[in-house]
Amino acid sequence: MMSFRNCEYGVGDNPYIMAGQLSGITKLVDDFYNNMDVFSTSKKIRDMHSSDLSESRKKLSYFLSGWLGGPKLYTEHYGSINIPLAHKHLSVGIEESEAWLLCMQKAVDQQPYEPSFKVYLMAQLRVPAERIRTVSGT
Numbered sequence: 179m180m181s182f183r184n185c186e187y188g189v190g191d192n193p194y195i196m197a198g199q200l201s202g203i204t205k206l207v208d209d210f211y212n213n214m215d216v217f218s219t220s221k222k223i224r225d226m227h228s229s230d231l232s233e234s235r236k237k238l239s240y241f242l243s244g245w246l247g248g249p250k251l252y253t254e255h256y257g258s259i260n261i262p263l264a265h266k267h268l269s270v271g272i273e274e275s276e277a278w279l280l281c282m283q284k285a286v287d288q289q290p291y292e293p294s295f296k297v298y299l300m301a302q303l304r305v306p307a308e309r310i311r312t313v314s315g316t
Contacts, residue, residue: 187298194248196295200239203246207239209285217284220277226268261306262313270314275307 187193197203211231214224227234240251241259252259268274282303286296 187295188302191247193246193295193299193302194243196291197242197246197299198289198291199248200243200251202289203242203248204235204239206285206289207235207242209288210238210282211235213281213284217277217280219273220281223270223274223277223281262309265310266313268310268314270311272311275311279304279307 187196194203197206211234214220214227237252237256240255241261244250244252270278279300283300286299289296291299
């Protein structure tokens with residue numbers, strides 16, 4: 179994996195590159211959704227998804243591509259999205275938010291990312307997770 183020790187992760191497409199571009203993001207997303215089936219604490223959030231996760235995997239991969247500074251694939255394929263409002267209909271409290279973050283942390287841990295990028299990425303992912311929880315109002 180490319181080293182960005184002297185660069186800021188949040189600049190331009192640096193996060194997208196550090197995440198391995200679309201193929202790396204897709205691997206992260208696949209590991210994330212696989213974790214939902216592994217951890218009992220994530221049963222509630224897994225049950226919020228359909229049994230076939232193909233579309234969810236694609237949407238999250240496309241979203242993260244643009245969110246990390248790469249191609250805006252989600253917008254190209256699905257239009258614009260407001261992540262908190264798109265999840266407003268779901269009952270997402272602290273328990274669900276933390277379960278989502280646990281699945282993502284375990285997925286991030288499985289990736290060949292630099293340790294400092296893993297910390298950066300999880301800190302960034304906490305922001306939308308918290309916004310979704312806040313909008314859900316539970």
